[in-house]
Amino acid sequence: DAGVIQSPRHEVTEMGQEVTLRCKPISGHDYLFWYRQTMMRGLELLIYFNNNVPIDDSGMPEDRFSAKMPNASFSTLKIQPSEPRDSAVYFCASRQSGREDTEAFFGQGTRLTVV
Amino acid sequence: SQQGEEDPQALSIQEGENATMNCSYKTSINNLQWYRQNSGRGLVHLILIRSNEREKHSGRLRVTLDTSKKSSSLLITASRAADTASYFCATATGRRALTFGSGTRLQVQP
Numbered sequence: 001d002a003g004v005i006q007s008p009r010h011e012v013t014e015m016g017q018e019v020t021l022r023c024k025p026i027s028g029h030d031y032l033f034w035y036r037q038t039m040m041r042g043l044e045l046l047i048y049f050n051n052n053v054p055i056d057d058s059g060m061p062e063d064r065f066s067a068k069m070p071n072a073s074f075s076t077l078k079i080q081p082s083e084p085r086d087s088a089v090y091f092c093a094s095r096q097s098g099r100e101d102t103e104a105f106f107g108q109g110t111r112l113t114v115v
Numbered sequence: 116s117q118q119g120e121e122d123p124q125a126l127s128i129q130e131g132e133n134a135t136m137n138c139s140y141k142t143s144i145n146n147l148q149w150y151r152q153n154s155g156r157g158l159v160h161l162i163l164i165r166s167n168e169r170e171k172h173s174g175r176l177r178v179t180l181d182t183s184k185k186s187s188s189l190l191i192t193a194s195r196a197a198d199t200a201s202y203f204c205a206t207a208t209g210r211r212a213l214t215f216g217s218g219t220r221l222q223v224q225p
Contacts, residue, residue: 091158104213107157
């Protein structure tokens with residue numbers, strides 16, 4: 001398996017524009033997570049899915065953020081409208097099961113810059 | 116809020132020396148994981164230690180866990196320049212999503 005695949009790797013956009021980040025989890029993994037990493041706040045969990053269903057979105061900062069998982073092999077994180085404070089690295093991760101002792105596999109991340 | 120907090124925040128050592136990083140957490144856990152992040156990359160799982168274990172080894176890595184103090188340490192022995200990275204502890208308590216600490220940035224000078 002190629003691992004968790006995220007696209008794009010880098011995104012530069014102007015404030016107010018819509019941004020869509022994409023993720024393909026590892027095949028057979030039932031859990032998918034979206035994290036955001038910044039110097040100030042570290043790694044924050046935004047939302048996670050189990051079998052394509054959102055389980056916990058309490059980390060989504062505002063209504064400007066939305067995430068979907070239309071099928072087991074694809075998820076999107078959308079920011080509309082984007083703001084400079086959304087600039088961060090966004091990671092997608094997948095996990096085979098919900099058991100606490102299973103490891104998470106991370107994608108390479110999308111570095112988002114909103115100017 | 117961060118479940119785990121690592122210290123030191125940054126550590127610089129010479130190649131061949133040992134590197135020790137500490138993690139403290141707040142709630143009861145069943146296990147604790149350590150991850151590594153190279154610059155510009157995603158996190159990679161290193162090792163997991165269960166709450167009924169006090170110490171675990173994997174190659175040059177040694178992890179300890181003290182549940183009474185809610186703390187864990189990661190020791191990298193005989194460090195190499197390639198060990199330069201950030202290291203994070205992570206726990207999952209019922210939410211089934213890992214919560215990560217603030218990380219320790221390790222710089223190994225060749």
